Amino acid sequence: MPALPISRSFVPLLAACGLGLLLAGCQGLTSRTVQPEHKAWEHLKPGCTGSECPLVNIDTLHFDDEPGLDALVERRLLEMTRNTPDATAPLPSSLQAYEQAFLRDAEPRWSSYLQAKLREQRDQLLLIELSSYLDTGGAHGMPGRGFITYDRNRHQALSLQDMLLPGQEDAFWQVVERFHGRWLAKNRLGPDYAKDWPFQRSPHVGLGRGAVLVKYDVYSIAPYSSGHPELEIPYPQLNGILRPEYFPGRG
Structure with missing residues (x-):
């Protein structure tokens, strides 16, 4: 059967699509750069004036193309408002509801900051990255951190199990522990420090551009003054451990 002729008007379209394939543009919309809308506000306790008024400061995101992500970000921020990890009280229905309840009961100089970026x-x-800071009158406020790694093809957040090949979780943490040792050496932290602040696994794992990021809560592997230590695990160290589609350039 002879080949069908290609009209001249169709050639530019083929060329454009060929270029788009090189740029991943013809593979779907997930290659587009996302520019979420910032939604930020700060409110003081109603009727309060002066420098010691309790306040709530919220800086969050809105994603036009991922409505489910908005709800996920809000829920994760609300989870960070709990005072203790084992808190069992129901979460507020929204950030606005949390703000109203916090300011209603807050005492002078209390503050709550929540941010998603x-x-x-x-x-x-x-x-x-999610951040929080809650000050309810103690010696110092309590900061919090967290990650959401969101797969736009799947329209869902990835757990560590989603990121790893089956049966590779222990191998992953062995690699992280090795880089924790390098972190100790880089910061000239000796055996006594490691004994007082031993290695732990962290719930905060994110897939960055150049490395897998593992962030730690305060008081986990370091004292409060050290903030939130973050370990960077280069992707080549995770061959055979991380799912191939989550290496850079393979999505």
Whole structure:
């Protein structure tokens, strides 16, 4: 059967699509850069004036193309408002409801800060970093951190099990522990420090552009003054451990 002729008007379209394939543009919309809308506000306790008024400061994100991500970010921020990890009280229904309840009961100088920011994006992945700071009158406030790694192809957040090949979780943490040892050496922290602050696994794992990020809560592997230590695990160290589609450029 002879080949069908290609009209001249169709050639530019083929060329454009060929270029788009090189740029991943013809593979779907997930290659587009995401520019979420910031939604930020700060309110003081109603009727209060002066420098010691309790306040709530919220800086969050809105994603036009991922409505489910908005709800996930809000829920994760609300989870960070709990005073203790084992708190069992129901979460507030919204950030606005949390703000109203906090300010209603707050005493002078209390404050609550919640923030979500798009830290990095590549391929089909968005890495959102969550931050909190809650001060209810103790010696110092309590900061919190967290990650959401969001797969735009799947329209869902990835757990560590989603990121790893089956049966590779222990191998992953062995690699992280090795880099924890390098972190100790880099910061000239000796055996006594490691004994007082031994290695732990962390719930905060994110897929960055150049490395897998593992962030730690305060008081986990370091004292409060050290803030939130973060370990960077280069992707080549995770061959055979991380799912191939989550290496940079393979999404």
